[in-house]
Amino acid sequence: xxxxxxxxxxxxxxxxxxxxxxxxxxxxxxxxxxxxxxxxxxxxxxxxxxxxxxxxxxxxxxxxxxxxxxxxxxxxxxxxxxxxxxxxxxxxxxxxxxxxxxxxxxxxxxxxxxxxxxxxxxxxxxxxxxxxxxxxxxxxxxxxxxxxxxxxxxxxxxxx
Amino acid sequence: xxxxxxxxxxxxxxxxxxxxxxxxxxxxxxxxxxxxxxxxxxxxxxxxxxxxxxxxxxxxxxxxxxxxxxxxxxxxxxxxxxxxxxxxxxxxxxxxxxxxxxxxxxxxxxxxxxxxxxxxxxxxxxxxxxxxxxxxxxxxxxxxxxxxxxxxxxxxxxxx
Numbered sequence: 001x002x003x004x005x006x007x008x009x010x011x012x013x014x015x016x017x018x019x020x021x022x023x024x025x026x027x028x029x030x031x032x033x034x035x036x037x038x039x040x041x042x043x044x045x046x047x048x049x050x051x052x053x054x055x056x057x058x059x060x061x062x063x064x065x066x067x068x069x070x071x072x073x074x075x076x077x078x079x080x081x082x083x084x085x086x087x088x089x090x091x092x093x094x095x096x097x098x099x100x101x102x103x104x105x106x107x108x109x110x111x112x113x114x115x116x117x118x119x120x121x122x123x124x125x126x127x128x129x130x131x132x133x134x135x136x137x138x139x140x141x142x143x144x145x146x147x148x149x150x151x152x153x154x155x156x157x158x159x160x
Numbered sequence: 161x162x163x164x165x166x167x168x169x170x171x172x173x174x175x176x177x178x179x180x181x182x183x184x185x186x187x188x189x190x191x192x193x194x195x196x197x198x199x200x201x202x203x204x205x206x207x208x209x210x211x212x213x214x215x216x217x218x219x220x221x222x223x224x225x226x227x228x229x230x231x232x233x234x235x236x237x238x239x240x241x242x243x244x245x246x247x248x249x250x251x252x253x254x255x256x257x258x259x260x261x262x263x264x265x266x267x268x269x270x271x272x273x274x275x276x277x278x279x280x281x282x283x284x285x286x287x288x289x290x291x292x293x294x295x296x297x298x299x300x301x302x303x304x305x306x307x308x309x310x311x312x313x314x315x316x317x318x319x320x
Contacts, residue, residue: 013261058218059242081241081259082219090259094289099241099250099268101173101289108259129254129261 007123012131015142018123019150023157025113025120029086031156032111041152042066044145051075056083059098062091077102088112106133120157122150167283172291175302178283179310183317185273185280189246191316192271201312202226204305211235216243219258222251237262248272265289267297280317282310 007016021028031037035052042049043066050073051065058080066074079098082090094105107126114121124146128134167176181188191197195212202209203226210233211225218240226234239258242250254265267286274281284306288294 092259094254094265095268099252099270099287101268101287105254105265105289108255108261110259127259127261129265 009125011127013128013134015126015128015134015138016123017143017146017150018121019154020116021120021122021150021154021157023120023154023160025086025115027157027160028113028120028122028153029089030160031153032089037156037160038064041149041156044148045152056080056089058082061095061097081108086113105129107137122153124150169285171287173288173294175286175288175294175298176283177303177306177310178281179314180276181280181282181310181314181317183280183314183320185246185275187317187320188273188280188282188313189249190320191313192249197316197320198224201309201316204308205312216240216249218242221255221257241268246273266293282313284310 007018009016031041033054033056035054038052038054039049042052042064046069048067049064050067051063053061053063055061060080062078062080064076066076068074076093077096078091078093079095080089080091082088089111090108091111092105092108093102094108096102107128110125110127112123114123126134126137126142128137167178169176191201193214193216195214198212198214199209202212202224206229208227209224210227211223213221213223215221220240222238222240224236226236228234236253237256238251238253239255240249240251242248249271250268251271252265252268253262254268256262267288270285270287272283274283286294286297286302288297
């Protein structure tokens with residue numbers, strides 16, 4: 001598959017997932033930032049991602065809608081805090097747009113893309129405001145869900 | 161004094177304060193962003209501001225310590241989200257540095273500086289994650305405290 005999934009969180013409020021992806025950083029970054037590519041991997045199959053609106057710049061808003069097999073939709077809104085092309089994306093659900101606070105600030109996601117032996121080390125760190133939120137996120141299936149999506153991301157990145 | 165204090169909040173989670181300051185935008189912005197100037201107005205007197213560390217750029221951290229007349233100190237940590245020189249500063253206490261979540265995300269502050277008849281329209285909007293937080297902030301004396309500080313800010317801006 002796409003390399004090891006282990007990584008060490010820096011605190012009890014953090015969850016981390018990492019993959020070694022056999023594709024250049026540029027491809028992994030594109031899969032993260034281009035709506036038509038993100039739709040192909042963002043939801044764990046058989047869920048789908050019918051909507052992806054991404055304004056990828058600091059302060060830019062995003063809306064990603066996931067759909068389950070019964071047609072229920074799950075909208076995710078957030079704002080990008082930091083964007084370094086091909087290297088790093090920081091995103092939070094604490095705002096629905098710049099700078100309107102969301103109903104519930106749950107997490108900040110830091111995605112990084114690094115060269116490693118001709119492949120790309122992809123790491124996703126989810127930072128939560130409380131240890132309880134981290135625990136809830138873990139119990140919601142962070143590792144399984146994000147793990148499956150990381151494998152789907154690798155698939156997309158390899159073929160572009 | 162320094163012009164009207166009324167302004168309309170855009171939601172029930174927002175508090176707003178505005179002043180017309182008889183100084184150029186550049187001076188008001190400097191008073192907000194230069195530590196030695198900020199120390200002169202940030203705490204309502206007789207409180208003081210012995211420490212101001214400001215890394216004024218998106219993702220930059222700040223630490224401002226207020227001290228009361230008995231010597232008790234109140235540290236305020238946060239991160240700048242958006243900085244447009246002489247125009248606009250967005251700051252939040254939801255992070256203690258980029259991008260470490262704080263213990264309690266309480267508010268996002270948007271400070272704007274606009275030309276108005278040769279003076280500067282200064283507006284500070286405090287956006288909270290909940291209506292309860294807004295109410296608590298109001299009861300803590302937002303309008304009196306920030307109002308007094310805005311008058312002190314005007315004093316500093318006029319003399320530089």
